[in-house]
Amino acid sequence: MESSSLGTENPVDKRFxxxxxxxxxxxxxxxxxxxYSGTSLKDVADLLGLTDAALYYYxxxxxxxxxxxxxxxxxxxxxxxQRAIREGRDGLDTVQRYLRYHIxxxxxxxxxxxxxxxxxxxxxxxxxxxxxxxxxxxxxFEALLERGIADGSIAPCDVRMTGNAIxxxxxxxxxxxxxxxxxxxxxxxxxxxxxxxxxxxx
Amino acid sequence: MESSSLGTENPVDKRFxxxxxxxxxxxxxxxxxxxYSGTSLKDVADLLGLTDAALYYYxxxxxxxxxxxxxxxxxxxxxxxQRAIREGRDGLDTVQRYLRYHIxxxxxxxxxxxxxxxxxxxxxxxxxxxxxxxxxxxxxFEALLERGIADGSIAPCDVRMTGNAIxxxxxxxxxxxxxxxxxxxxxxxxxxxxxxxxxxxx
DNA sequence: CAATAATTTTAATGACGATTAAAATAATGC
DNA sequence: GCATTATTTTAATCGTCATTAAAATTATTG
Numbered sequence: 531m532e533s534s535s536l537g538t539e540n541p542v543d544k545r546f547x548x549x550x551x552x553x554x555x556x557x558x559x560x561x562x563x564x565x566y567s568g569t570s571l572k573d574v575a576d577l578l579g580l581t582d583a584a585l586y587y588y589x590x591x592x593x594x595x596x597x598x599x600x601x602x603x604x605x606x607x608x609x610x611x612q613r614a615i616r617e618g619r620d621g622l623d624t625v626q627r628y629l630r631y632h633i634x635x636x637x638x639x640x641x642x643x644x645x646x647x648x649x650x651x652x653x654x655x656x657x658x659x660x661x662x663x664x665x666x667x668x669x670x671f672e673a674l675l676e677r678g679i680a681d682g683s684i685a686p687c688d689v690r691m692t693g694n695a696i697x698x699x700x701x702x703x704x705x706x707x708x709x710x711x712x713x714x715x716x717x718x719x720x721x722x723x724x725x726x727x728x729x730x731x732x
Numbered sequence: 733m734e735s736s737s738l739g740t741e742n743p744v745d746k747r748f749x750x751x752x753x754x755x756x757x758x759x760x761x762x763x764x765x766x767x768y769s770g771t772s773l774k775d776v777a778d779l780l781g782l783t784d785a786a787l788y789y790y791x792x793x794x795x796x797x798x799x800x801x802x803x804x805x806x807x808x809x810x811x812x813x814q815r816a817i818r819e820g821r822d823g824l825d826t827v828q829r830y831l832r833y834h835i836x837x838x839x840x841x842x843x844x845x846x847x848x849x850x851x852x853x854x855x856x857x858x859x860x861x862x863x864x865x866x867x868x869x870x871x872x873f874e875a876l877l878e879r880g881i882a883d884g885s886i887a888p889c890d891v892r893m894t895g896n897a898i899x900x901x902x903x904x905x906x907x908x909x910x911x912x913x914x915x916x917x918x919x920x921x922x923x924x925x926x927x928x929x930x931x932x933x934x
Numbered sequence: 935c936a937a938t939a940a941t942t943t944t945a946a947t948g949a950c951g952a953t954t955a956a957a958a959t960a961a962t963g964c
Numbered sequence: 965g966c967a968t969t970a971t972t973t974t975a976a977t978c979g980t981c982a983t984t985a986a987a988a989t990t991a992t993t994g
Binding site for chain 4 (some may be wrong): 589
């Protein structure tokens with residue numbers, strides 16, 4: 531999940547990154563549980579045993595906190611996508627792997643992932659960036675579908691709408707999954723099949 | 733879409749209800765477009781050619797505005813469900829009809845429907861009520877699946893997870909659909925098939 | 935251990951937007 | 965048309981957090 535070679539990193543910087551990452555997961559948890567406006571910085575801080583003001587050592591403001599949560603979400607999605615592409619045998623298999631990996635990350639140790647409900651209230655530059663990442667991810671998924679149609683593993687379909695349908699289902703998970711490991715196992719077991727059941731060429 | 737017999741209603745009350753309904757749709761539009769915290773009452777008022785203070789003639793406060801938006805959303809879903817049950821021939825057919833009707837309402841004249849992202853910030857009593865409606869709707873959908881499994885039109889599956897998957901996809905629509913009629917037509921045409929494609933018993 | 939840097943806290947401040955009250959306007963019914 | 969009721973506006977007020985500055989604490993390094 532890490533980018534490039536950070537093996538020989540300043541230990542201070544490393545601690546900073548680790549703590550900030552913990553903070554982002556705490557924030558994601560609060561946002562998913564209480565909504566954005568219902569989450570005060572104190573809520574997030576409480577989860578970390580800190581005071582609200584301490585958060586400002588890690589982020590410039592609340593908007594940036596959301597922004598970083600969304601970057602994390604995009605990272606996780608991209609990672610799952612790349613791994614699936616690396617390992618997939620054909621279009622359908624790659625789609626199924628992508629779904630499995632992304633879901634595993636979401637409900638597993640990488641999580642929680644913040645539901646992207648507040649993109650509009652990001653500052654323009656951040657919003658543009660997040661939307662761009664989101665757009666690219668959707669495009670990558672649609673490309674998987676097209677690959678599957680081309681290689682005959684997936685029945686012809688409207689890839690745009692099919693992508694919207696499947697990604698929507700995925701995006702909604704953080705809205706109802708709140709960390710119960712038993713439920714997590716069930717999601718990982720069921721969702722990839724359910725979401726790809728309608729795709730296979732007969 | 734109306735409840736019971738309001739034929740002989742006080743015209744003043746009727747105007748009130750009509751205007752408030754217009755208000756709720758304007759609010760839903762803002763919430764979906766700008767997020768809850770990003771939406772000021774002035775935004776909603778502007779859409780109606782009113783001043784923000786005028787909204788308080790129709791709702792007690794901003795929370796109640798969201799609450800009423802969610803009640804509307806629940807109404808629309810229930811209406812689609814009841815109509816599908818009334819008209820459906822078997823389990824699968826009823827599921828497909830429900831999907832079609834609900835989507836038609838969402839992207840059509842009944843819309844926009846507010847995405848339910850801020851349930852947690854409702855006041856406890858309202859939250860409880862909305863969650864209860866939402867729970868009942870999910871249960872009704874799962875019952876459709878079970879009916880289909882029983883009558884052989886739907887292949888056996890985990891109805892809870894299948895329901896979560898399909899409803900999530902539905903719930904996410906307001907996040908990316910913003911009123912373009914061409915897109916609306918495409919959603920209505922494609923989504924019911926896509927979402928039910930994996931269900932049929934082979 | 936001393937000195938410096940990193941992290942957190944305490945204690946204000948401030949802004950933004952929700953909310954309210956009273957006044958003004960528009961609609962309705964007799 | 966007058967009186968009453970319904971609706972909207974204007975003009976404050978008010979609270980809630982987000983945010984900041986300075987001080988205090990904790991960690992690191994030579």
